[in-house]
Amino acid sequence: MQSTTKTPRIRSFSLARGRVIGGKYVVESLLGGGWEGEVYRVTERRTGASRAAKLFFPQRNNDDKAVTFYARKLESLRACPIVLKYHHSESFRFRGAPVTVLISEFVEGRIIDDLIDSSPGKRLPEYEALAIFYNLAVGLEQIHAEREYHGDLHSGNVLVKRRGVHFDVKLVDLFDLGKPSRAHAQYDVVALVRLLYDMLGGQRWYAAQRDEIKKIICGLRQSLILSRYPTARRLREHLDQFEWRSSGA
Ligand SMILES: Nc1ncnc2c1ncn2[C@@H]1O[C@H](COP(=O)(O)OP(=O)(O)O)[C@@H](O)[C@H]1O
Ligand SMILES: [Mg+2]
Known part of the structure; x- marks a missing residue:
């Protein structure tokens, strides 16, 4: 009404x-x-x-x-x-x-937009981006286990604070897309992968990323992302176990 x-x-x-x-x-x-x-x-x-x-x-x-x-x-x-x-x-x-x-x-920390903007080349170092990404995957897995979703995951809604070698991460601004569903959880997974892409410099740096990173980002093709990582849990498990084949790792 x-x-x-x-x-x-x-x-x-x-x-x-x-x-x-x-x-x-x-x-x-x-x-x-x-x-x-x-x-x-x-x-x-x-x-x-x-x-x-x-x-x-x-x-x-x-x-x-x-x-x-x-x-x-x-x-x-x-x-x-x-x-x-x-x-x-x-x-x-x-x-x-x-x-x-x-x-x-009150959450101490900076939004990811600010971190990206103030980093050389407007991209986070690979280790930092992966550490933040991993924490977010763990957090999403827990949210989805509660049969909930975030709904508006992007670089303006994540606060990050450095602590030693760690990154404390908090999510703000959950969005109403309707009743929780598998589709909404998958929307979060795709948004999270997009966030990794953004943290690593987006389009400008994508071609130069290592194969291990491209295997996660999947050229931002939603169907490919979801066929490899249908849930946040599968994504987190992948991050826990994948082998580095690139030189220098
Ligand atoms: N609890 C909090 N502690 C610290 N900063 C916050 C907090 N909540 C929001 N912010 C900051 O305020 C900004 C806007 O808040 P948000 O809830 O995302 O509003 P909007 O829905 O208008 O986007 C965030 O990007 C973040 O920088
Ligand atoms: Mg917001």
């Missing part, structure tokens, strides 16, 4: 540092923005705890559908370490309009 009240259009909140949200959270900085809204780093006034606050543009969140979907999905995946942890939702008024805010853990 359509909502009877007219939804106000908001293109940007542009909240200043120090602005208070819902009486409880103080804005520290803008973390990012996208199609659905803007995300700020905030401090909880009572405890000083750092949190992330995603403010939904009302026109992307009719009847709170988007925020409710996101919150429920995060909550149902709370056992998956790769998924952002949900805290609760808040409402506040922005220029007189009610806006819903999703409060979650």
